[in-house]
Amino acid sequence: MSQLGTYLLLFGLVVSCYGLLAAAVGAKTGRFALVESARRCAFGVLAIVAAANATMLAALLTNDFAIRYVADNSARETPVFFKALSLWAADDGSLLLWNLILAGYIAAVAVRFRRDRPPTFPYALGVLFTVQVFYLILINGPARPFASLADPPADGRGPAPLLQNHPLMAVHPPFLYLGFIGFTVPFAFGIAALLAGQGSDQWVSLIRRWTLVVWCFLTVGLLLGALWSYSVLGWGGYWAWDPVENVALLPWLLSTAFLHSVMLQERRGMARLWNIALVIGAFSLMTFGTFLTRANVLSSVHAFAQTSVGPAYLAFLALVLLAGFGLVAWRLPTLRTPASLTSAISREGAFVANNMLLLAAAAIILLGTTFPLVVEAVSGQQVTVGGPYFRSSVTPVFLLILLLAGTAPLLPWRSANRSRALRRLRVPAAAAALVMIATAWAGVRQVTVVAGFGLATLVFVTSGQEILSGLAIGRRGLRGGAVRALVRGRRRHAGLVVHLGLALAAAGITASSSLGQQTQVTLKTGQSTVFGGQVLRYQSLHTDQQPQRIVLTTTVSVTNSSGETAGTLDPRMNLYPAATEPIGSPSIHRGIVWDLYASLISLQDDGGTATFRFYRNPGVNWLWFGGLVMALGGAAAAWPGRRRNSDDDQGASAVRKRAALEAGAL
Amino acid sequence: MRRRLTRLTRRQTRLLAGVGVAVAVIVALLATGLGRDPSVIASPLVGRTAPNFTLPQLDGPPVTLSRLRGQVVVINFWASWCTECHVEQAALDQAWQQFRDSGVVVIGVNFQDTAGAARSYVSTTDVTYPVVEDSDSSTALAYGLRGVPETFVVNESGRIVDHVIGPVDEAALVSEINSILLARAR
Numbered sequence: 045m046s047q048l049g050t051y052l053l054l055f056g057l058v059v060s061c062y063g064l065l066a067a068a069v070g071a072k073t074g075r076f077a078l079v080e081s082a083r084r085c086a087f088g089v090l091a092i093v094a095a096a097n098a099t100m101l102a103a104l105l106t107n108d109f110a111i112r113y114v115a116d117n118s119a120r121e122t123p124v125f126f127k128a129l130s131l132w133a134a135d136d137g138s139l140l141l142w143n144l145i146l147a148g149y150i151a152a153v154a155v156r157f158r159r160d161r162p163p164t165f166p167y168a169l170g171v172l173f174t175v176q177v178f179y180l181i182l183i184n185g186p187a188r189p190f191a192s193l194a195d196p197p198a199d200g201r202g203p204a205p206l207l208q209n210h211p212l213m214a215v216h217p218p219f220l221y222l223g224f225i226g227f228t229v230p231f232a233f234g235i236a237a238l239l240a241g242q243g244s245d246q247w248v249s250l251i252r253r254w255t256l257v258v259w260c261f262l263t264v265g266l267l268l269g270a271l272w273s274y275s276v277l278g279w280g281g282y283w284a285w286d287p288v289e290n291v292a293l294l295p296w297l298l299s300t301a302f303l304h305s306v307m308l309q310e311r312r313g314m315a316r317l318w319n320i321a322l323v324i325g326a327f328s329l330m331t332f333g334t335f336l337t338r339a340n341v342l343s344s345v346h347a348f349a350q351t352s353v354g355p356a357y358l359a360f361l362a363l364v365l366l367a368g369f370g371l372v373a374w375r376l377p378t379l380r381t382p383a384s385l386t387s388a389i390s391r392e393g394a395f396v397a398n399n400m401l402l403l404a405a406a407a408i409i410l411l412g413t414t415f416p417l418v419v420e421a422v423s424g425q426q427v428t429v430g431g432p433y434f435r436s437s438v439t440p441v442f443l444l445i446l447l448l449a450g451t452a453p454l455l456p457w458r459s460a461n462r463s464r465a466l467r468r469l470r471v472p473a474a475a476a477a478l479v480m481i482a483t484a485w486a487g488v489r490q491v492t493v494v495a496g497f498g499l500a501t502l503v504f505v506t507s508g509q510e511i512l513s514g515l516a517i518g519r520r521g522l523r524g525g526a527v528r529a530l531v532r533g534r535r536r537h538a539g540l541v542v543h544l545g546l547a548l549a550a551a552g553i554t555a556s557s558s559l560g561q562q563t564q565v566t567l568k569t570g571q572s573t574v575f576g577g578q579v580l581r582y583q584s585l586h587t588d589q590q591p592q593r594i595v596l597t598t599t600v601s602v603t604n605s606s607g608e609t610a611g612t613l614d615p616r617m618n619l620y621p622a623a624t625e626p627i628g629s630p631s632i633h634r635g636i637v638w639d640l641y642a643s644l645i646s647l648q649d650d651g652g653t654a655t656f657r658f659y660r661n662p663g664v665n666w667l668w669f670g671g672l673v674m675a676l677g678g679a680a681a682a683w684p685g686r687r688r689n690s691d692d693d694q695g696a697s698a699v700r701k702r703a704a705l706e707a708g709a710l
Numbered sequence: 711m712r713r714r715l716t717r718l719t720r721r722q723t724r725l726l727a728g729v730g731v732a733v734a735v736i737v738a739l740l741a742t743g744l745g746r747d748p749s750v751i752a753s754p755l756v757g758r759t760a761p762n763f764t765l766p767q768l769d770g771p772p773v774t775l776s777r778l779r780g781q782v783v784v785i786n787f788w789a790s791w792c793t794e795c796h797v798e799q800a801a802l803d804q805a806w807q808q809f810r811d812s813g814v815v816v817i818g819v820n821f822q823d824t825a826g827a828a829r830s831y832v833s834t835t836d837v838t839y840p841v842v843e844d845s846d847s848s849t850a851l852a853y854g855l856r857g858v859p860e861t862f863v864v865n866e867s868g869r870i871v872d873h874v875i876g877p878v879d880e881a882a883l884v885s886e887i888n889s890i891l892l893a894r895a896r
Binding site: 112115116119193195197198199200201202335339354355358361362365366369370373374376377414417418420421621 | 718719721722725726728729730732733736737739740741742743744789790791792793796799822823824827830831834835
């Protein structure tokens with residue numbers, strides 16, 4: 045199987061090299077047959093890479109320890125579910141999945157443009173194949189998932205204990221990869237527009253929906269990562285400002301900025317240079333993030349084991365930055381935009397401000413993440429940048445973003461009719477003020493917390509009000525019902541739904557990051573402690589010997605102050621043979637407002653005494669729900685309409701019209 | 711293409727140069743991070759007396775390190791589930807065969823393993839040097855083990871003179887042992 049996998053990967057590389065050449069020559073010479081053969085290549089690469097993934101899966105499931113990756117990441121006693129997950133549990137295997145998803149995206153592009161092809165299509169295909177060739181080289185040389193062992197062991201090591209402790213591992217990495225790798229498509233079309241010399245606006249309408257889909261995947265991926273951290277790691281939090289979390293957030297911030305500024309270019313022909321820079325920036329940051337994570341440069345809980353892929357990633361990053369921004373500099377004259385801001389207080393002005401703020405947040409996070417690297421390179425000293433830096437510097441920026449999200453949808457394009465905007469702001473502002481007063485009344489004295497709740501309310505009420513007024517207009521209309529109004533203004537309404545989700549998530553983050561409580565207690569069996577108005581009693585310890593691990597489960601009963609029982613918590617400790625330390629599993633009572641969260645820290649006297657850490661976290665479920673609403677809103681915006689082609693035609697004709705106008709103006 | 715290039719304005723040229731310089735700086739900075747190899751971090755134990763242990767052999771009487779004073783001892787921590795250990799196994803066995811009559815002992819310390827798996831590993835891979843079980847990991851803790859394989863070389867006066875993280879290289883191990891034996895001969 046080792047040989048089959050190796051040959052498949054080599055074959056995949058050869059086919060994608062052909063695809064790259066055919067697309068490049070086709071783009072240069074304009075020969076249709078070449079471009080068509082490159083387009084079909086995409087399906088071949090997908091089939092080959094899928095077969096390679098299937099080979100590895102089969103090797104994992106059949107305990108083929110002659111393959112080193114299998115011996116390192118699986119064992120006979122590993123449950124079948126986690127054996128399958130081992131496919132992406134370590135660096136080499138996850139590159140197989142990475143290649144598969146990339147090939148899937150290229151095939152999706154090939155399907156989407158099977159008939160109507162923009163002139164930039166051959167160039168975009170070439171860029172896509174270039175990226176695929178890089179990742180296939182990576183997996184054929186520096187990383188070798190199918191490397192074999194001359195002397196296979198009788199049993200494997202098993203997956204890393206932390207990764208076989210929770211089924212969320214099944215979905216978090218694939219979603220994150222779908223989000224990360226998806227940026228290749230907007231990047232490819234952006235570069236294609238530059239290569240073809242088309243600084244025009246067609247490429248943005250081509251990729252707006254792709255970017256939305258990618259944004260949704262990345263949102264869900266980040267959310268699942270936070271959920272995994274919260275549900276598995278047992279520290280009571282969900283975001284630790286760990287370098288790898290940060291570098292995943294950076295492309296999300298940039299793509300969010302792009303999804304807003306793209307409207308400037310579509311509607312007003314503004315921000316050409318800005319948009320192309322954002323797309324290249326998002327892809328560069330994604331590449332930078334993979335470099336940091338996989339090249340073992342930073343220490344992080346996510347860092348893969350030491351591999352030799354570092355220099356290859358670095359070379360690719362250099363290529364992306366040079367080619368991307370070099371092309372921008374070269375094509376600068378075609379990227380100048382004729383239109384400019386007519387009024388700062390307008391929708392355009394708000395989009396510009398929103399982009400500045402999102403970029404500022406990204407810059408702050410990038411600085412904090414790479415600062416240790418810079419210091420070590422310069423002075424040789426090791427430093428870490430922790431949560432306090434990020435929290436104190438990013439919070440004001442995020443609050444300003446909320447302020448914009450709560451007011452900008454009320455502003456009209458071009459110039460503001462201020463009295464009208466102010467009139468529509470009355471209800472949201474009043475609601476926000478009420479919430480802020482109530483929060484302060486309840487005893488909260490931190491300004492950022494009061495502001496956080498107030499601004500979240502502002503965003504929520506503004507978005508809700510705008511959706512409802514859209515519905516009302518529809519209801520009054522002669523032919524259209526409310527549903528029809530929703531569908532007609534789908535892009536706007538979907539965007540407002542994303543803002544609703546943002547408001548919920550912001551409220552949840554504000555609450556959980558500042559109003560939580562925690563305590564650490566050591567209890568003998570039968571002893572109890574009072575925490576947050578509830579009595580927590582350590583009842584018993586239960587030992588369960590499973591094939592691949594030993595599980596020590598404690599039972600903690602929860603009683604309300606009124607004396608009624610409110611269930612039990614069962615935080616656990618898992619002992620894996622290949623781990624030096626036990627891995628804890630927290631137990632969580634999830635509630636609409638409060639989560640009661642218990643972690644088992646240690647056991648003494650054969651379980652006669654146990655040390656627990658208890659947390660009461662408010663609003664965590666608002667974050668999960670809000671994030672889900674954001675992703676659903678994004679999906680609704682990306683969903684193809686019934687008259688998808690005419691929709692695109694409209695965009696294209698608007699572009700043509702504007703081009704004609706510009707030509708006339710000149 | 712050439713026509714366009716000749717038409718580059720001064721601003722474009724300057725921008726292109728700026729992009730080039732910026733990328734070079736970023737790459738140089740990141741490359742310094744790549745240069746680090748965590749396995750070459752100097753062990754605080756090198757130069758100190760090796761922590762003593764008495765551990766039962768898989769099949770044989772217990773082994774006590776302090777009783778081996780006067781001999782060069784190569785202590786190798788390994789596990790049957792560790793693939794890197796397979797890689798270095800031949801090198802260790804070679805060193806043992808080559809130097810066992812010159813006062814050199816190789817000891818395999820089995821780490822976080824089951825006796826059955828360890829025995830089958832030893833029999834299938836023909837390990838000939840003595841193998842002991844560190845069933846409660848106390849010896850691994852005393853040596854500050856970070857993972858397997860790790861190898862410590864102890865000289866005849868009981869001091870740790872070398873610490874290798876990851877699989878040992880046969881040539882390096884042989885030359886290390888040779889240099890200790892040579893120093894003793896003088």
